[in-house]
Amino acid sequence: MNDFYEQFVGRKDSRLYNYIKFLMYATSFIALVFFAIMKIIGFIIFAVIAVLIFVARRKLYVEYEYSFTNGEIDIDKIIDKNNRKTAANFQIRDIELMAKAESDFVKSSDFKYDKELNCYNNCNNSDIYSILTVCNQEKLRINFGPDKKFIEVCFSMNPRKVKTSLR
Structure with missing residues (x-):
């Protein structure tokens, strides 16, 4: 696939x-x-x-690009339209949880992260989601602003860990 x-x-x-x-x-x-x-x-x-x-x-002047390729998520930070740095790179099957940042799923999780990355712009109108994962031997909470299609693609690859509704 x-x-x-x-x-x-x-x-x-x-x-x-x-x-x-x-x-x-x-x-x-x-x-x-x-x-x-x-x-x-x-x-x-x-x-x-x-x-x-x-x-x-x-x-x-910071922009972000989220890409999903065969189960691998790359989050790149683009500074001043020309300097690109990879903020995070991980497999969707290895995540602990992906849900809205203010949801009960994230609040009640017992995942203790070492570092929190905010990979979204304040001027975005989309919902902020959090991913709890281990990336490069470091426990991370990655906050980002995906659209519905990105969430659907992630859900199709790991429906048990990707939560699409608030509870």
């Missing part, structure tokens, strides 16, 4: 992101003004501030 499904979770620019972008452009402009009037100290200060804001802005 050859199952494949991929979900991209983009993001919308928040007010904070737009404000930081404006600050970056404003400080760059001020640095250029200082450079034009030959005030090197002012130029250096504002140029450094602009570079620091640029780095902070890049860290704020």
Whole structure:
């Protein structure tokens, strides 16, 4: 059986992101003004501030991609549209539980996790699900925002561990 499904979770620019972008452009402009009037100290200060804001802005623009391939789930974190890092990679048959994050299934689970990963954007309108699993010898709780199709594909591969309703 050859199952494949991929979900991209983009993001919308928040007010904070737009404000930081404006600050970056404003400080760059001020640095250029200082450079034009030959005030090197002012130029250096504002140029450094602009570079620091640029780095902070890049860290704020985060998107996620969830892919399901033949029972293997990959969750990738995409920073500033070009740097991709794998946040988690595991088999659906090896999970302890997958359910809505606020469900009784997750709350009553006796699974003690070492680390919690939040792999969703705050601007998403989808429900947040939690996966309790062991990934690379580390017990994880992975919070993410899958769509219905992604949940259905996971349920078809492991119906005993994937819970699709609240109780």
